[in-house]
Amino acid sequence: MAITADSTILELLQEKPESADVLMRFGMxxxxxxxxxxxxxxxxxxxxxxxxxxxxxxLGIEE
Known part of the structure; x- marks a missing residue:
């Protein structure tokens, strides 16, 4: 599954768990x-x- 800006946060974290660090850096x-x-x-x-x-x-994803 390709993760895009329209994917949910849950989908992002399931596909790319390392994204948690990026989200935290942005204060999310x-x-x-x-x-x-x-x-x-x-x-x-x-x-x-x-x-x-x-x-x-x-995040290295498509908009």
């Missing part, structure tokens, strides 16, 4: 957040005021 506590199970990476970036382009580049 999505690891234990119940919302993260259904929230897309795009939605999480917007909710945290993080530029999507920067986040997807750091």
């Amino acid at each position: 506590g999505c690891l234990g957040c119940a919302i993260g199970r259904g929230e897309s990476i795009r939605q999480a970036a917007a909710a945290h005021g993080i530029p999507l382009e920067e986040l997807v580049a750091a």
